Amino acid sequence: MKxxxxxxxxxxxxxxxxxxxxxxxxxxxxxxxxxMFIPNLAAFFSSEEAQPSEGTPASVMxxxxxxxxxxxxxxxxFAAAFPDYEVKLAAGGAEDAKAQIVSGEAECAFxxxxxxxxxxxxxxxxxxxxxxxxxxxxxxxxYRTTAMVASGMTPxxxxxxxxxxxxxxxxxxGKDQMENFFYTYIMIFALYMVILLYGQxxxxxxxxxxxxxxxxxxxxxxxxxxxxxxxxxxxxxAGLIQLTAVFGSAVLFYQIxxxxxxxxxIIASIFNIPLPLFIFLLxxxxxxxxxxxxxYGAIGSTASKLEDINTSVMPITFLFIIAFMVVxxxxxxxxxxxILIKVCSYIPFTSPMAMFTRICMSTVPWYEIAVSIAILIGxxxxxxxxxxxxxxxxxxxxxTPPKPAAILKAVWKA
Amino acid sequence: MRLxxxxxxxxxxxxxxxxGVSFTADGGKAFGLLGRNGAGKTTSIxxxxxxxxxxxxxxxxxxxxxxxxxxxFGYLPEERGLYPKKPxxxxxVYFAELKGMNRTDAIKxxxxxLKRLEMSEYRGKRLDTLSxxxxxxxxxxxxxxxxxxxxxxxxxxxxxDPVNAMLLKNVVKEQITRGKIVLFSSHQMNYxxxxxxxxxxxHDGKVAICGDLRDIKRxxxxxxxxxxxxxxxxxxxxxxxACTVCEDGALLIRLDCPDxxxxxxxxxxxxYDVDEIKVFEPSLNDIFIEYTGEQR
Numbered sequence: 001m002k003x004x005x006x007x008x009x010x011x012x013x014x015x016x017x018x019x020x021x022x023x024x025x026x027x028x029x030x031x032x033x034x035x036m037f038i039p040n041l042a043a044f045f046s047s048e049e050a051q052p053s054e055g056t057p058a059s060v061m062x063x064x065x066x067x068x069x070x071x072x073x074x075x076x077x078f079a080a081a082f083p084d085y086e087v088k089l090a091a092g093g094a095e096d097a098k099a100q101i102v103s104g105e106a107e108c109a110f111x112x113x114x115x116x117x118x119x120x121x122x123x124x125x126x127x128x129x130x131x132x133x134x135x136x137x138x139x140x141x142x143y144r145t146t147a148m149v150a151s152g153m154t155p156x157x158x159x160x161x162x163x164x165x166x167x168x169x170x171x172x173x174g175k176d177q178m179e180n181f182f183y184t185y186i187m188i189f190a191l192y193m194v195i196l197l198y199g200q201x202x203x204x205x206x207x208x209x210x211x212x213x214x215x216x217x218x219x220x221x222x223x224x225x226x227x228x229x230x231x232x233x234x235x236x237x238a239g240l241i242q243l244t245a246v247f248g249s250a251v252l253f254y255q256i257x258x259x260x261x262x263x264x265x266i267i268a269s270i271f272n273i274p275l276p277l278f279i280f281l282l283x284x285x286x287x288x289x290x291x292x293x294x295x296y297g298a299i300g301s302t303a304s305k306l307e308d309i310n311t312s313v314m315p316i317t318f319l320f321i322i323a324f325m326v327v328x329x330x331x332x333x334x335x336x337x338x339i340l341i342k343v344c345s346y347i348p349f350t351s352p353m354a355m356f357t358r359i360c361m362s363t364v365p366w367y368e369i370a371v372s373i374a375i376l377i378g379x380x381x382x383x384x385x386x387x388x389x390x391x392x393x394x395x396x397x398x399x400t401p402p403k404p405a406a407i408l409k410a411v412w413k414a
Numbered sequence: 415m416r417l418x419x420x421x422x423x424x425x426x427x428x429x430x431x432x433x434g435v436s437f438t439a440d441g442g443k444a445f446g447l448l449g450r451n452g453a454g455k456t457t458s459i460x461x462x463x464x465x466x467x468x469x470x471x472x473x474x475x476x477x478x479x480x481x482x483x484x485x486x487f488g489y490l491p492e493e494r495g496l497y498p499k500k501p502x503x504x505x506x507v508y509f510a511e512l513k514g515m516n517r518t519d520a521i522k523x524x525x526x527x528l529k530r531l532e533m534s535e536y537r538g539k540r541l542d543t544l545s546x547x548x549x550x551x552x553x554x555x556x557x558x559x560x561x562x563x564x565x566x567x568x569x570x571x572x573x574x575d576p577v578n579a580m581l582l583k584n585v586v587k588e589q590i591t592r593g594k595i596v597l598f599s600s601h602q603m604n605y606x607x608x609x610x611x612x613x614x615x616x617h618d619g620k621v622a623i624c625g626d627l628r629d630i631k632r633x634x635x636x637x638x639x640x641x642x643x644x645x646x647x648x649x650x651x652x653x654x655x656a657c658t659v660c661e662d663g664a665l666l667i668r669l670d671c672p673d674x675x676x677x678x679x680x681x682x683x684x685x686y687d688v689d690e691i692k693v694f695e696p697s698l699n700d701i702f703i704e705y706t707g708e709q710r
Contacts, residue, residue: 002514003512006508006511006512007512010508014500209497212495212496212497212498213491213493213494213495214495214496214497215495216491216493216495217489217491217495217496217509217553217556218512219465220460220463220465220487220489220491221509221512221513222512392465392466393466396460396465396466406427409427410426410427
């Protein structure tokens, strides 16, 4: 126990003195700060840019139709629907309109065949060109109003019928997926990033000690179980410190810029995570982190050279990516109660993400959560002890990395 | 204190690495553990230090099975290595703490040893900025700072200049006088002969020979004479195939009948101009080759 705390302290100090660790944390905090100040910055720049733009003339939109009455009707409706354009009638028909667009006098043109059919001409069709969508809505309304008036209604009656609004209220009795989606997604993603990053760090750390031969001395000075648990817990604490710094600064900067974000529901929902969910998040985060970090540490101990690490950790990384994909696909499809994700929420390697997603986005009975956490705790301790044994055998093996079966056999015998 | 390894067996997979290794080492003396590369020395040391358990056999201290909570080991591994990117003092204190010292004592002990080995100026330097010999001295501190009862030194003199070797010799001698068990593993036979009262030669997973070095030498068959002469040619002609020339030019004469040693010596003195005649006593090197060479 004494050795464990010494190792934990030593490893933690290494993280805190590591320039890359400090650099990445600072970078993330600054990035978050910039992100959180975006509405303020945007407002600042747009207020400066707004003045000169008023003086510039509006773009020209041409309307032409063989039926002069239709042309006038469309022109007046479009003038109201496109406040950014100066809507003009094209006197010379379709050819004249096209010529004007090519020469740059006009930006676009609507050439009406009938009241419900047109051709839209534009020089370069922008990805964000929504003129047709707006025009469709306007023309539909014009067509309906005209038809209703023709069949004997007054324009007022027609207008009333067309503008009727349906009132509705939605109340989620279980979970509101929309509200929980974003922070679930962010947390799952944070878990994914941190486990991959720190798992690799633990593996590299062990392999470095082995390749620098510091291991020869370590293994004769300290108990391998204390070594493994000390290293992995230190990386877990370092990970939590980093996340606290990043998310803590996010909350801080959000509070500062709260008014600027106004009623942006996505951002608000992220910061309004309920306390019980936050506690579940912590539990699953720590356990998920530990179980993978133990595996990474064990793998690191079997590699003789640092270059071998990347290939050695591949199976674990794949396992983890598959778990992540399953959870994210279930989340985005909105089906968080499928058999697949239910099964995944009990398997130790997938349950941290799967069960957390289910808790956030669906209603899960307490006993299911308890069983999932119990399995996870049990297997984390089990994997921890197993990885310490692999470590004890692995660190003294030099040369080509041994096959998994050979390691397990050696562990079994040891 | 007396350390005994009794019938230690160890296999890795199908390969039997140790086939019943036994030896005894006493406190206040140095024990030389010899053997060719891959003979099983490092495996024996690792089993002794409880890195992994033996398949069979027992390790005893004063006749009682060893209690690893009570006995502290100091180890200088043959494969040297610490944390290259960390300051010297940080890692030395860390290792001393891992061996059970509290922080204050660890710092005190490390500072004492750094001074003793003339390394105090490197206290705060990163290890990889030090020369190889200095790194080796730093590594020696990890073996000694926690004042272990059993000190295991694997090739301690490799890479040291004569001045540093002298420094290390004094340190080793001091450890011996303080009553510690010093296990010495090296291929530099002169150092073993200088320090070790007893030796054990491991060959092919077994102890080929073990015991007091003087006794081993004394028990060696006294059937050869070393003869130094200004003009060796007539002697060579006289003794024929029984006579060989040593590296230093002296003649080595094998006796068919060792009991008649005196007669042969008398004959040599009477007939030839001989500078020196003595009975051949093997060096440790000769013994080592004899017990570990291919012919065995």
